[in-house]
Structure formats: C-alpha cells, structure tokens
Amino acid sequence: MKVSSEARLDILTRINRATGGQQPALERMPVLPSSRPRADIVAQFAEYAAEYRAHVQTVTESEVPGVLALLLAGKRVLVPGGLPAAWLAPLNTTPDAGQSHAELSSFGAVLTTCAAAIAETGTVVLDHGPGQGRRALTLIPDQHVCIVRADQVVDSVPEAVAALQAAITAGRPLTWISGPSATSDIELSRVEGVHGPRRLNILLIDSA
C-alpha cells in the first residue's frame, strides 16, 4: 500500500529526529533459580491455582486414569494428539481431526497436558505442542482438564518465561491460564466462565 509506505518513512523519520543520538543501554535482571524446596513450590502452585477457583487434585501417575474416569464420566471428551493411551482408555474420547468451531461446541470437555506451570501466580501455560492441541480446543468446550507434572512447575514468572523461550523462538502461540475465565465488570463482583471454559480441573501428578 502506497500510503502505508509513505507513512512508514514519515514515522521512522520523526522517530529518528526525536531520539537522535541517545542510545540507552539496558541491563537486564538475571533470572535467579529459585532456592525454595521443590515441595514448597509445587504446593504453592496447587494452593494459588485453587484460589483462582481451579479444581486442583494431586495424584500419582497410576491414579490418573481412575481420576479422569470419575471426572469425565458421561461426557464426550475432545483430545488432541499426543496423550498417553492409558489415560484415555476409560473415557469416551474423540481425537481432534480439525473439526469446525461449531462442532467443537458439542463436546462437554477437553483433556490436555501443559508446557509449564507457575507457582507464584497459580498459572498453567500451554504452548500448543503435542498433548495440547490447537488453541480452539481449550477454548470452546465448557470444561478443561489439564494435566500438570510436578516437574513442570517453576517458581516464578521469569523462570517460566525462560522455560518458554524455545516455544516462542519456534513461533508457537502460548496461552497462559489462571483459573477459569472470569469477569469483574459488573460492580466488581467476580463471575466465572464468561466465554472460555467455565470449569478448569488441574490434575497435578506428583510422583514423589
């Protein structure tokens, strides 16, 4: 577009005139690895995620299929590729095969893993790699069950950002989720689930 390229030149010229000469250098804060015991970090993640009204259950690896069967009984469950077959065996699952958005609406729940979790905020992060699927999957069905391994939990936001560098460099989208969707727009009273899933279950696999 011609106008846009003129505009581009104009804006860049104006910026250079405005900033000419000074080039402040940036000193970044180093990301210090957390010194807290692992158990405290994992426990805080569970506590803070629950404060955001996520339903958090700590389980062992072998308990996962049984807990999922209880949690998702009677529901049509949408699943991305890359989940262990053992988890899915007791469930009524449908693999994501590029269904339309309207078709995704007919599922009661979606099951995924995550890329990382953050203790100081109670956040799970999806990088939409294997086991997490495209973004629409965890957005349209009303319930999202997310499996977090304890070793994926980092203490702080800067640690999580560092852990996600590879996914970002690869151009993958990220979705950070802290509890189910919520609004406080009406007289500041919190209401869950305006548009995203109304229910978020976190199964925290802690094998220790």
Added chain:
Amino acid sequence: MSAGGLHPSQPFPDAARETLADAQMRRNLRHAAGTIREKRLRAVAEVANWEDIRTQGASIKDTVLGNLAEHLLELEASVKRRGGQVHWARDAGEAQRLVADLVAAQGVSEVIKVKSISTDEIELNAALEARGIHATETDLAELIVQLAEDRPSHILVPAIHKNRAEIRELFRHKLGADLLTDDPAVLAEAARVYLREKFLTTKVAISGANFAIADTGTVCIVESEGNGRMCLTLPDVLISVMGIEKVLPSWADIAPFMQLLPRSSTAERMNPYTSFWSGITPGDGPQHFHLILLDNGRTDVLADKVGRETLRCIRCSACLNVCPVYERAGGHAYGSVYPGPIGAILTPQLLQLEDENANSLPWASSLCGACYDACPVKINIPEILIYLRGQITPHKTPNAESIAMKTAAWIFNEPHRFEGAIKLAHTGQGPLVQHGAIRALPGMLGGWTSSRNLPPFPKQSFRELWRRENEGEQ
C-alpha cells in the same frame, strides 16, 4: 455521546462540574476505586523485589523509546517472517482507512472486537460504521458501554459507573434478554449467549495489543473473560492496532511486565488469560494477520525529553484508582479515552498542547503524588503535570490566578519580602478574623475559605520568634 476519541468537548472544570452532580456514579466509583486500591497493595506486597521489577520495567521501556525505530523495524521484519503483514498509520484517519479497507477486502460488514483503548483513541467503531461495517465489542463492560451508547469511564473496567440494575434494564432493551434477576452471574450469562453466536460466525476480528516482541514478532493480549481468546483464535482474519510505544526488544523482557501488569491493574497475581501469537500458525487460529503500527501524536511525545516517559505507560490504570481527583470527578470528566492522571498528561501531549480543552487537564490534579507511587513503570506524573502547566501557561493571557501566583513566587523568593508580607497580613487581617478564624476571604480568594476556615496569622511569626530566642541565648 460520541464513541470516544482523544478530544475533550469541554475544559475539565466544566466537565467535572457535570459529573460531580451524578451521585450514583460517584458512589460506584468510590466503591470500585477503594476495593481495587486495597487489593492492589496486598498483591504488590507479596512480591519481595517489587521495586527492582518496577525499575527494570521502566528501564526496558526507556531503552525501547531511545531506540524506537530500530525496534519497530525488527518487529516488522519478524511479523512478516511469521506470515503476518505490517502497516503504518501516521494518524487516526490513516488507521481508520487501513482497517476499513482490510475489512472491506474480506467482503464482510460485521466484525468483532477485543477491548482496546488504541481503537477507541482513533474512534474506529464510528469510522467503520460510516463505511457500513458494524463492530461488536465483546468485552462485557465494553459491550455494556456500547449498548448504552455511552463512553468508557475507566481504562480497565469501562462500565464501572453503571450498576447491576442499570445493566439489567439495558440487556432487556437491547439484547431482548428476559432476565429474572440482576445477579451479575445472570447478566454475564446473557452476554455469553449473545456473543457465542458472534464468535462462531464472524470472519474478522479487531484487537489492540498489550505488548509486541521485536525479535520474535510475538504479539500479546492480556485479558480475563476469554472474549480475547475467542477473537484472537476463531476468526479467519485478525487485525491488531498497536501504538508504536508498545514494542519490547526480546522475549525475556516480557517477564517484568507479566509481573507488573496484573498486580497493578486488577490486583491479581495473574490475569485469567494471556494470549501470545507470532504471525500466523498453520491450522491454528487466524490465517491472515495484520499489525497496524499507530503514531497519532506519539512521535511528538517522544521528541519531548521531559514528556517522553509518558510513553512508558502500560495502561494498567493503577494511577486512576489511587487518584483523589479521578475518584470524585469520574472518568468522563477527562473527556478523552485516557482518563485519570495518565490522561491528564497523555491527552494534551498527544494533541501537541494545541487543544484548549485538553490543555486544562494538567490542572486536574492535587499533585499529591499517589499516582507516581502506584505507577509500575515509575512515570513521574506529578513532575510532568507541573512541566506541562509551564508549557501551557505561556500560551495563555495572564489571569488573576497567574498574577497571584507570580506575586506569591516573588514574595517567597526573598526572606525579607516574605517577612514583610506576614507582618502586613497580621495588620491587615483584623476585620476578617471572627471567633479566632478567618471564615471568608474577600474577592477571588473567597474560593479558599468557602469550604474551610483559615487560622489567623499570628502576632509574631515563627521567624521572629526564632531570631529572638537565638539572640537571647547569645
């Protein structure tokens, strides 16, 4: 009322007189600001190195601003590499045309929008409407404001001036929703049903951007309701309008801002949803992405060495919530999409100090400094307010106030003049003192005593007392 924009339609004192008369709004606002203020202090106290993070946030922004052209060019290249397109807009009109042309090229007349102040700033909705394109706001509060044909009164909670009963009435009227109660959950459900249909069927979405990462081409939207994720994920075409100051150098630089922003704005440890995307992802989300880089006065702010730090702002709204003037006057009194302390410095600067109404805004402050303490990127708002007052005053012809202030400065500058003035005041105050207090000053000084009493000037000034005591000792 208009859909927003930068230009106040009247000077702040006149607008404030109107809003002060709205008791309901003031009640809502006092409740809201008070609640968020307390929560914010708790959320901030949890972070041990909060001050260091603030410093880091401020210095990342300063670095970006000092090198803005380079970062924008890198962002442009990265977004293109990821399959997106980048456009540049010098002003609101150019940005409006760009968006409208992109929408028209899709052959559609409906778009959905994620709450974005930059699109309010350029009055995008009205411009699209003029081209036969209807934009639906999908943020609950923005939807309320849009349905009410009202204007946002707060950056973060735009409908904070409306209560649940008003919203229920509105939904009944405009959405045809037959609502049994005015419970917020019921109201939110009505919006969910109404908007779900739009999310699933609309082809083009428009958003702003909270941050954009130069070296990876990653754009970020921070939100709560999931309407953002819906708009950023389901439509085929995504158009994002971003102020040129929103760019960050590298992915690592997002860390301080993801700590500063949620705790400063909604006083949460983290907002429910944050989306990051880089250009397009095949098979996932929009397959066409346009990023519009908006100047609209920002390069003028950048060129001003003192005013420049205004561009650090991450639109968290912490300064609004702590501001005694905002709390009483309300967001509408500022007459622009940027209310509160940040609006008082940003709006007049974006308009190059040439808008008479906007030029009243730097006086809409008690200079108490609460905004500076709260600002996560340490923008020295009081200092910029005073600076702008100085920049603006020379344009004005002298009035009684400016003469009084000049006289005061002349008196205070020299000790002997000051002492003389005090003596004179003691002698001259006689007829004004009643029951040990000055209750009504004459002339324009009467404004000072209309709501408070002034203690009379003492017989002897502190300076005199001091001199006598010290001389007595020697």
